[in-house]
Amino acid sequence: MSDETVDLIWEATLETLRMVGVAMAITIPLGLLVGVLLLLTARGAPLQQPIVNRLLGLIVNVGRSVPFIILLVALIPFTRAVVGTTIGTTAAIVPLTVATIPFFARIVESSLREVPAGLVEAAQSAGASDRQVVTKVLVPEALPSLVAGATITTIGVLGYSAMAGAVGGGGLGDVAIRYGYQRYETDVTIATVVVLVVLVQLIQLVGDVLSRRLSHT
């Protein structure tokens, strides 16, 4: 492989990492918020708001059911309004985030639901408010599981980010399509795949170690 190709792959890798990193940095807090709301507004939950809950659930489900490649195109006007451009890695971050928040929110919701009801009751009988139940019981107790969920989500975003290449989003997917597919440079295709495999392994490893560290059971 020429030095040029190596540079190309290296640049693309950095772009991919930037897309994934920024998308996750936005997704984690917003997904947490939506996940907590999904849990707390459910029937029988402290904030019980059936209409809000159903509406939120509907939005989340629609977000998850639209194929990413279609979302990518459909969101072009929105992307332009938010970041002022529709090509490049910055533009790709918008649809990536929009697609990932609902996914992560569902993971957050199910992780928090796993926390035994007795722990919530213990905090409530000590006088905890709903906010304290979330910040002192639900999130800390679910943290190992939330980290595992964030790991899965990050790997999912990595896959989506490759698709962003299809609309000029930059990154490894972009390189693979333009060089590997359109110019028949098979070595570039192989190189991008290898880099992606290595990235997935690394993300999973970091996630597993972190999750295990946080778990005291």
Added chain:
Amino acid sequence: MPTDSPDIALRTTALRKVFRRGSTDVVALDGVDLAVARGQVFGVLGTSGAGKSTLIRCLNGLERPTTGAVEVDGVDITALSRSALRAQRRRIGMVFQQFNLLNSRSALQNVALPLEIVGISRKQRRERALKLLDLVGLSDHADAHPAQLSGGQKQRVGIARALAAEPTVLLSDEATSALDEQTAGSVLDLLSDLNRRLGLTIVLVTHQLAVVKRMCDAAVLLREGRVVDGGTLADAAARPASPLGRLLLPALPDGGEHGAEVLDLVFVGEQARRVMARDDADDPLRARGVAVELLAAAYEPVGGEPVARLRVALRGPVEQRAADRAALTAAGAHPHEPETELELETA
């Protein structure tokens, strides 16, 4: 009766809770009256489905009763706003069957949780939590996480946590049911100790008769959401025919002689001590000159008072029997026909 009478720590009045299940109403609590005196160990005895869990949730304000009042320290918690209720919940410390400790926190941090909720400074939280861990005998496990503790140790942490906010009443929801017998015993000893040393009022909700016998000054028997019997244990034991009395009496060995008239006798307190010391001139049986043959006997403390239960055959002439019975009643022996032993389930 004045509702703020100072010696009552916890009182419920005509407590009723109805749940709607589909189109039918399920009555979980049907007019429950409790009065727990300050410093008392009070038992709520009942099988699963008797309404114990609903009662607990009403007592600590996690459930609003349909009608009726729950007073803690004279404050009716059913009339409070949400935030006032949260503050009032701290007046009742809860100990749970499954401990309900946070796995993400050390023992010390678990004990500090109620203080954290109230907003006490980190330094004070730490000091107080350490003191409480010391009180329950776990000061050397402060930094251990629940996963590293045994069941008994977890429950001790749970008790320390329940005491952190200095509650009026400690409410134990089957606190020893998940523990082996020996560990359960040591946890109960700890509770007795706290009751004595701190004057702590304790409400023990349990399906275990042995726990009530060992621990409680007074108890109620809850069945299908209703209090079917209640009172101090010594009183209940002296009413051998009452539902609670029948449960509390020491079990007699099976068998016994048939043919003669067989009676069960129950002695409570000093009388029990005397009757068991058979050579004592004060033996209430001998003093009355009733000719009985002892078939079986059991003796154990119930609610801190010794209780003796005797199964005897009357040996006097038939025409003497009525007089014998009267003499036994006068001797405080509570004579009654032997009944089959009761299980809590069928009581």
